[in-house]
Amino acid sequence: MGAAHGHRLHHHGHSAVHRAPAHLKILVLVGFVLLVVATPREWYAVFAAYAAVVVGTVLVARVPLGWVLRRMVVEVPFLVFAALVPFVAEGPRTEVLGLTVSEPGLVAAWGLAVKGTIGVMASLTLAATTEPTDVLVGLRRLRMPPLLVEIMSFMLRYLDVVTADLGRTLTAMRSRGCEPRSPRHWPVLARSLGALFIRSYERGERVHLAMLSRGYTGTLPTTTGGHEHR
């Protein structure tokens, strides 16, 4: 995990999608996701069209489809939840693969799954084609409240630090004969994630102290001298 250049969600490239201004891409993404969410879930054909648009964008950006798909595992817990809906929902029952499930529940699950998947894939496309710092510049240009942009820039800065922390924890676990990937060891993994959270929280406090020590009063000053550096 050499967190050297770029972030793991970014796929370096020079396509038209890569070169488009960040704030434009953010606007398009937000508009697109809102449109997807607002579409009635029974309009099945329209969702096929949405999926085609996203896949098309990925292809134009020359980002390997498999690369995007692998990163979509973040969606799994959400899909598991969606899969539960048909079993617990009320209404007329129907048979699917020998199981009795709720019909409105099935439609609801489809809606959740398809809207979620298209949304996640579209967001990943933005992440893959836009440097994280450019996303921040884009958000600032879109008049996002500066405090939120600052919080995000801190997140970016410390993502690598926390990831490296986690990497060391996992290595230490493996060295003592515990394989964090095996579900049998998930409880241990959960506890170490808890410890990681506490450590990150404490680091947050130390960073804050360091900021106060340099005269921080609550707003980040403009640190760019006469000219704009990025």
Next chain:
Amino acid sequence: MSAPVLDVRGLAYAYPDGHQALFGVDLHVHRGERVALLGPNGAGKTTLVLHLNGILTAGAGSVAVSGLPVEKKHIQEVRRRVGIVFQDPDDQLFMGTVRQDVAFGPANLGVRGAELDRRVMAALEQVGMAEHVDRPPHHLSFGQRRRVAVATVLAMEPEVLVLDEPSSNLDPTSRRELADILRALDVTVLMVTHDLPYALELCPRAVVLSGGTVVADGSTYDVLTDDALMRAHRLELPFGFDPRTLGPGVGTGQGTAPRRTPDTGGSVASPGTHTNPGDLT
């Protein structure tokens, strides 16, 4: 004679959970001195440091920086005068580029434009990191990040530089390079450290904090060669290191060896005017 840069009197402090860390600390540091603050883990060194720029507020006693009492109303000026370099550079470097990070402190003080650029470059040149000005801090090596952390504080043009464990986690070369940088700085230094050879090399004077009080204050050579004192406060020299074989002339920072003169009223660069550690044990 001018007011000491750091003037700590009878400082006591208990954390909100009731744990008392400091029990009446007295410490005076004069302009141009380089002082090592030694002591075992849990002695209250970090707590003391956090009082110097008003992050923590004294429970009893007082802290003054060049005559200015550390109080809410001049907290910004105090924080300009006392520059603290924290132990983990990742805690100190939080902006996107080295330039933004070094500019953070002076910009908080209202410095803008060309003057800000000048300060940033001057600070980075002092630590030999000027060519890395536009790199993100997390792409630098640990030693480089430590040096940038020092620059972030130098850019505020402090009167006293307080370093928390400056040599920790550095490889021997980076450790020596940092020593060269610190020696070349024209600024008062208070250095918290467990690295006793480093203290001897850089600081003519050492103060030992143990159990929340100052138990010794004298020349670093005298402190490190006082076996009873060292043993009583969990201080140990690394294996094979004996200041006596180096002679009392080392560690004065000036190359020559001005031995401590007892209570002569403290000329500016003299490490004197302090109690002999032998008298205190």
